[in-house]
Amino acid sequence: MIxxxxxxxxxIRMIEEENLDVRTITMGIxxxxxxxxxxxxSCEKVYNKIYKYAKDLVKVGxxxxxxxxxxxVNKRVSVTPISMLVGVSGGDPVLYAKTLDRVAKDIGVNxxxxxxxxxxxxxxxxxxELINSIPRALNETEFVCSSVxxxxxxxxxNLDAVKIMGEKVREAAELSKDRECIxxxxxxxxxxxxxxxxxxxxxxxxxxxxxxxxxxxxxxxGVVRAALAKTPKDASIADVADIIKKTAFKVTRxxxxxxxxxxxxxxxxxxxxxxxxxxxxxxxxxxxxxLEEMGLEQCGGVGTTACLAILNDAVKKGGVMASSxxxxxxxxxxxxxxxxxxxDATESGALCIEKLEAMTAVCSVGLxxxxxxxxxxxxxxxxxxxxxxxxGMINSKxxxxxxxxxxxxKEGDRLNFGGLLGYGPIMPxxxxxxxxxxxxxxxxxxxxxxxxx
Amino acid sequence: MKAxxxxxxxxxxxxxxxxxxxxxxxxxxxxxxxxxIIDEYFTMYMIVNIDSITIPFTSFIxxxxxxxxxxxxxxxxxxxxxxxxxxxI
Numbered sequence: 001m002i003x004x005x006x007x008x009x010x011x012i013r014m015i016e017e018e019n020l021d022v023r024t025i026t027m028g029i030x031x032x033x034x035x036x037x038x039x040x041x042s043c044e045k046v047y048n049k050i051y052k053y054a055k056d057l058v059k060v061g062x063x064x065x066x067x068x069x070x071x072x073v074n075k076r077v078s079v080t081p082i083s084m085l086v087g088v089s090g091g092d093p094v095l096y097a098k099t100l101d102r103v104a105k106d107i108g109v110n111x112x113x114x115x116x117x118x119x120x121x122x123x124x125x126x127x128x129e130l131i132n133s134i135p136r137a138l139n140e141t142e143f144v145c146s147s148v149x150x151x152x153x154x155x156x157x158n159l160d161a162v163k164i165m166g167e168k169v170r171e172a173a174e175l176s177k178d179r180e181c182i183x184x185x186x187x188x189x190x191x192x193x194x195x196x197x198x199x200x201x202x203x204x205x206x207x208x209x210x211x212x213x214x215x216x217x218x219x220x221x222g223v224v225r226a227a228l229a230k231t232p233k234d235a236s237i238a239d240v241a242d243i244i245k246k247t248a249f250k251v252t253r254x255x256x257x258x259x260x261x262x263x264x265x266x267x268x269x270x271x272x273x274x275x276x277x278x279x280x281x282x283x284x285x286x287x288x289x290x291l292e293e294m295g296l297e298q299c300g301g302v303g304t305t306a307c308l309a310i311l312n313d314a315v316k317k318g319g320v321m322a323s324s325x326x327x328x329x330x331x332x333x334x335x336x337x338x339x340x341x342x343x344d345a346t347e348s349g350a351l352c353i354e355k356l357e358a359m360t361a362v363c364s365v366g367l368x369x370x371x372x373x374x375x376x377x378x379x380x381x382x383x384x385x386x387x388x389x390x391x392g393m394i395n396s397k398x399x400x401x402x403x404x405x406x407x408x409x410k411e412g413d414r415l416n417f418g419g420l421l422g423y424g425p426i427m428p429x430x431x432x433x434x435x436x437x438x439x440x441x442x443x444x445x446x447x448x449x450x451x452x453x
Numbered sequence: 454m455k456a457x458x459x460x461x462x463x464x465x466x467x468x469x470x471x472x473x474x475x476x477x478x479x480x481x482x483x484x485x486x487x488x489x490i491i492d493e494y495f496t497m498y499m500i501v502n503i504d505s506i507t508i509p510f511t512s513f514i515x516x517x518x519x520x521x522x523x524x525x526x527x528x529x530x531x532x533x534x535x536x537x538x539x540x541x542i
Contacts, residue, residue, distance in 0.1 A: 005487050005498060007536055007539075007540040008457055008459070008498050008536055009498075010540075011531075011535065011536050011539055011540070012459055012529065012531075063511060066511050066514055067510060067511060067514075067531075067532050068531055068532050068534065068535040069529050069530070069531035069535065070531075070535060250539045250540070253538040253539050254535060254538065254539055256538065257534055257535060257538040
């Protein structure tokens with residue numbers, strides 16, 4: 001039965017005025033059957049398989065977008081962690097990065113993720129080679145994204161990997177210092193990484209996944225904010241949570257529709273819908289503005305963590321009922337440079353890195369797209385990664401660090417990445433030295449899962 | 454299957470005629486029309502049946518959007534599934 005006029009108007013308004021969109025359709029492709037002991041043969045198989053599976057991805061995305069009148073902003077590919085291929089083939093891992101970059105360009109996707117290694121409990125063959133090559137790979141490619149999982153609730157945290165990743169973040173920024181340090185914005189360090197995440201830079205296709213799946217990431221901070229703006233200021237917080245749930249339900253249903261349709265058209269299994277609120281720098285598409293609509297003077301003040309916790313939980317509750325398969329990171333993202341409200345809060349001094357760290361205990365991921373001073377020592381970045389990973393490890397959630405050292409910039413400057421990555425003012429960070437701690441190396445033991453206080 | 458055509462823009466003569474003529478051209482049957490004029494702005498939602506459409510639905514969307522461009526109107530045509538999936542459990 002066709003809907004009534006109010007529902008038609010509401011849907012069109014969400015899309016036209018409140019920036020409702022499907023943020024990404026990401027095709028996950030396993031490269032296990034591409035591994036060869038000769039790296040050149042391996043790269044050729046990788047190119048051919050990705051091309052064969054994903055050549056129609058962009059076209060299908062555009063057709064669905066037209067049929068339903070809903071923007072599908074990004075079409076992307078995620079692949080098996082490349083370190084596994086490097087472990088067998090040997091050779092320079094950057095060859096794989098260039099192959100991924102070439103195929104991404106040829107099929108027209110805007111990012112390809114999976115230049116990754118999973119080292120939460122130690123380094124297997126290929127892991128160290130890949131990690132060492134990340135800065136160079138990201139600097140010499142355009143579309144490749146990289147992630148490294150350095151910890152998990154079950155394994156603890158690999159402090160050796162934490163130390164190295166702090167150095168690699170700096171190296172990536174230094175290599176690309178003439179291009180807004182952009183290489184560092186394409187790498188993310190995870191604790192408890194998920195295997196079916198469709199969002200970049202952290203997407204990779206886990207080894208437990210099927211050969212090829214379609215994962216969908218929805219968005220819609222503007223829709224949630226608009227719904228809350230119509231709520232009386234004296235409405236109870238339970239009413240606020242209910243409105244968020246209802247809105248998340250509608251947004252997720254749209255993602256489910258798009259995912260099922262895409263999987264049918266491509267002849268590929270439907271993976272998951274990631275129930276995320278992913279902001280963009282566009283006005284009216286901000287997670288920070290939702291928190292402010294809930295009743296805060298500005299994001300970053302006291303009360304921010306509580307409001308974010310309510311938001312994150314309500315989004316999941318509303319979304320879970322709307323989709324047959326939910327997964328990925330699912331929750332509210334808080335990337336600073338990609339969110340107009342977060343940028344404003346950083347510039348006014350309301351939002352600091354310590355508050356962001358607290359927020360990551362209750363949001364979907366972690367410290368994301370934060371521009372830090374260019375003279376931040378590698379061990380400080382490593383310790384930041386360790387802090388963030390500890391929050392994830394203890395709370396059994398995914399956390400991550402994606403920070404961009406602004407090499408050669410002065411305090412008060414900003415980095416401008418352009419597009420969805422946005423721009424960010426430099427956020428001060430404490431430089432008290434954690435060097436002795438980071439230099440210790442070894443494995444932070446996995447936590448106890450009882451006596452929960 | 455049905456689709457929703459929405460039209461928003463400054464009111465001029467022949468908007469409804471132009472859209473319905475385009476529907477007739479491709480054997481798209483109009484089930485329901487809901488139109489209002491607020492402050493000289495014409496707003497219309499049209500529910501159409503596309504079971505017997507003679508061209509691919511995405512091509513029909515192009516055709517109907519071209520009418521909008523000619524008459525300086527914002528015209529959208531969307532498959533009903535998006536409304537049903539968002540608002541029905």
